[in-house]
Amino acid sequence: MSQNEKSSFLKSDLLECVRCLRFYPAHSFLLLSLLTFGAAAEMAGMSMIIPVFDFIQYGGITGTQCSFYSQMVAERLLQFHLQPTLPLILTLTMIFATMQFGILYVQTTLGAKLFFRIRQKIRNQAYDTLIDASPEFHTYQKSGAFVEVIHNQVTQLGEAIRNFILIVTYFIISAAYLVFLAAISWKLTLLLCGVAILKWMTSTIFTWRAHHLAKKILSFSKEHTARLIETLHAIILIKAFSREPYEKKRYREVHGQLEGTKIKLTYNEAAHSFLDHLIIPMTLCVIVWLSLTVFKLEGTLVLIYITALVRVFNLMTLLNQGRVKMSASLPGVHAVVWLRQMAGKPHVVNGTLVKERLEQQIELKQVGFSYGVNGLPVLDDLNLSIRRDEHIAIVGPTGSGKTTLVHLLLRLYDPTNGAIFIDGIDLRQIALESWHNLIGYVSQDTFIFNASIYENIRYGKLTAARDEIEEAIRLSHASEFINKMPDGVETMVGDRGARLSGGQRQRIAIARAFLRNPQILLMDEATSALDSVTESFIEESTRELAKNRTTITIAHRLTTIQSANRIIVLDQGKVVEEGTHESLIARESLYKRYHELQILNQT
Structure with a gap:
């Protein structure tokens, strides 16, 4: 894939994260507003350090020897008839700090609620797509891949959105600090901007690498989940052919590929963190030397500048780490977007006419x-x-x-x-x-839910009363084995009806169809799993049910x-x-x- 194609994919996935914020515009707008106010509060709190140091050094902030910023703060306070005393300056500093951390608390809780709701909405959309797509779509897909995307990759999308918000947060606060630093020394800050660009370019290399590895992890994760589900479904076959060693080997291969790629992604993040942090002490040394020897800044301003600079470097590091982590989440975003959109998926378009009976x-x-x-x-x-x-x-x-x-x-x-x-x-x-x-439908491939017998039969008509269900059980001759169950109709039947025989599963499916009392009955080799005695009972019940109904039977046994x-x-x-x-x-x-x-x- 070319560099332009990579950029296109990253941009489209990044735009999808932004679109997800539009699910809840009010919450998203409030969150972004809090980010801005939080940055302003932090900036204001940090800027109050200058008057505090001037008070310590000169005993006040109104003299000509004080910094320009301290004199400006004094003028603003005097306009409000407030004396620029040290207790007042310290109180303002505490107020700004309290505002900063209060906004951070609200921002964190609001962000968590927003991310959870977005993930829930996207999972619902993805599930709806699976339900609405036609069987043709499912025929060519692995069910394990769907489970992986809906369960894990939606979480990755949530992480991508969270990292996007954090990147915006760090960018806004960093920009505010750069303005503050430029007010102290624009020349030093210009040098700092060059360092920031270098850090950005360095992290870009690791960002591409993280994206590439994350795509491999997504592929291996889908295969890994599919292998697990397939193993559980085929457990009887595996044991019947003594294929446990073979299946263990297959599982270890795909799991080894998955974990090996995850290790490479961890190495990539560690290498990025090392290089990103390596730049910081070197830059700090250069900044201190230039500020004292070349630009001749006062010791107080140098100390304040270095204090703010350390914070800026920390923000830049967090911003670049967020970029790498977000890049690692974007393949999951792409997979979720593909799954939750109906475009390109075969599906049956619903009609509008209501048909109450076959005339x-x-x-x-x-x-x-x-x-x-x-x-x-x-x-x-x-x-x-x-x-x-x-x-x-x-x-x-x-x-x-x-x-x-x-x-x-x-x-x-x-x-x-x-x-x-x-x-x-x-x-x-x-x-x-x-x-x-x-329609009442009984297929040759009966599906039984991991629920009680009662709930499996009620699936045919969710509003059915208990006596209707009992009548359906009687008509399907299912009462013979249900009455022998430890909990009767409340007996749990296991995954895919594992605790039932093939004939018992089929009779539950027939009872499910009887419960609907349908005008049209479709039976696709419905008695194929039954013994001769039960088959004769079902045939008799089917003849009774077929009276005054349209019945279409696909049969293997011609009798x-x-x-x-x-x-x-x-x-x-x-x-x-x-x-x-x-x-x-x-x-x-x-x-x-x-x-x-x-x-x-x-x-």
Whole structure:
């Protein structure tokens, strides 16, 4: 990457930090105002040292032998009919110091509140983006990378904003001190400005280095988090294949890369701190020598100048350290900005029409679909009509597009070609929540939350009463195993339902769908994980549920769909056969071959 490109990235990320302050403009404006007032209070407190030293040396601050600043302070006090006495000067010094530290306290607490609120808002935005993006987006991303960005890199963004505020603070106070020092000796201060530029240029080198290392740390952190999550999800497979040594080695490799890069970043910060501090004593020696031998400053002014100069150097060091730390945080800022913005992410645009019920039919016209820009077509010129209250079954070989068809009906994706119409209305015009409220969905890949059985079933209808949930449990024949649980429906089922068998998880998912009492029922091989006895129970319940409802069943076991009004056979994304079970069996058909193969396998 060229130097200009690097500068462009840094500037854009820095601007994003500034934009984040606009989330809470009143708080941000107040904080920046406090920074200015705090700098003025510190400046005023420091400037009062000159009259104090003149009082110590000359016994007053009105004589011609006193410094110009002391005489000016005396004149201002006399204008307010106040005698410029030492107790008054000391009192003013204490007042300015109290103001300075009082403002610092308010600034710190206000800043902490502001940073916490900004982080919370950004995390919410990033999470919203993850929820709103389509499954296609998640297909090509690592879940561990999302966790890393939302959890750790949002914190880095908060640190970047905090460092930005600190840099502004140090810059304002340093500028105020430079004005104060210039009033004592503009020639010495001009030399000091040259040193400040040198320190800035030196820190710039370390700033670029920190940014480069931080980008590597971000990449390794994403991989590290992804590896941890993947290990937890695959723990049974790892143990079944005795791959513990292999996984430990893989983990140590990525963790070693992460920690090794962090060490390099620490070395970079330490080297910068060494060089930055090395300049200070050398400059102080030169300033003292020049002030006494060349510019012939009074001893009092030299002492005050050196005292202020030490403070200025400390501020410059903090400012440059803040630049390095902020540069190390900016890759995280870039990652968070990318995640929380919907631009460039595939997502389903919500419709506006509210659909309260299915009146006539669902119609697919010349529907085509492929995953990705250059993906092979999964569905190709598919035409299908599904009448209200009709029960249709969809069968076909693996990869024929059965599950994709269900996903299009759920509108997790939009067709690449053609359209789906609901009572003559393009599905894309219907509000998603309105459409989904009509549907009960059971997938072949059942997801169970790490919660109680009750909460997992209630997820189908958050407003459901307890008796509704109990009825859904009865219809799905889940009460048989739930009643044997130690805490009944309040039993915690573990991560992804780890304490349940595959059939038990599937029955909870079916109960979840029953609870919705849907007009349209989508079942994607919903009984595939059930034993024959349970399958017969579910088939009976499904037939009962399908009365006066539109039911679309994708089935692997053909015995479960023989009562369907129509059976649709898909092959290579197209409808190749259609009819009842009896009509398809009566002729030489692809469906008949599937049926015969299943009978043969069962025998």
